[in-house]
Amino acid sequence: MARPYDVYEARCPTRMVLDRIADKWAVLILDRLRAGPVRFNHLRRDINGISQKVLSQTLKRLERDGLVSRAVFPTVPVTVEYTLTPLGHTLTDTVAAIAHWAERNMDAVLKAQAAYDARAGAG
Amino acid sequence: MARPYDVYEARCPTRMVLDRIADKWAVLILDRLRAGPVRFNHLRRDINGISQKVLSQTLKRLERDGLVSRAVFPTVPVTVEYTLTPLGHTLTDTVAAIAHWAERNMDAVLKAQAAYDARAGAG
DNA sequence: CCGTATCCGCGAGGATACTG
């Protein structure tokens, strides 16, 4: 609106948001939710290597930021589904692009690292 | 490319790359370099709040990953310019989109947080 | 099944001082 947010300002609230969404786990979670609702333990299995605590924390923050919604179904045992909100959907394409960039350009990065290390090592 | 990289695998090298580029400071640096070469202390001033150490570290990693190149000019005192590589350019649009998403949707996020906190506090 | 609670190591990253 009238107030221009500037992510380059140290005290701008956008910095908090940037810190949340520019996060490895958040990126993977948001990307994983693109296809539809996913249950907690399903996410846990899919995102190989994430701990229960960190998954829980990250989901809670994403929910608080309005990117993800949490639905509890009173089955026995209880079922919980996480779904992208409309706001979340506006972000996932961007976030998914980052994850996929890593996959597509992995070889180039590895090559660059090898060249850099060779230069540093040899002189 | 016989080998398919999968960012959901814990031991996939793409995880390292994702960890690097899904980083607040890296995002800001890459976005800042879009317009052209920038000197070290200029970056330091522009990216409000970043420390000298972290800027140096992040730039070195980005250089190692082949996203940024470093050019030294033998002036007195010495001048150092950081520039995006072609590989870096393939990433900046995506990365910039994240930073700008934060600015554009800040109000929505703040509103969601307020609603969440009200719910959590009241009942 | 879906979490919360607790302990704790480790490394990111800020502050400060110094060098080429």
Next chain:
DNA sequence: CAGTATCCTCGCGGATACGG
């Protein structure tokens, strides 16, 4: 100007155990 070196804090995130 463009860093490196050092110290120190703080909280991320893994491991484990337990509750709803």
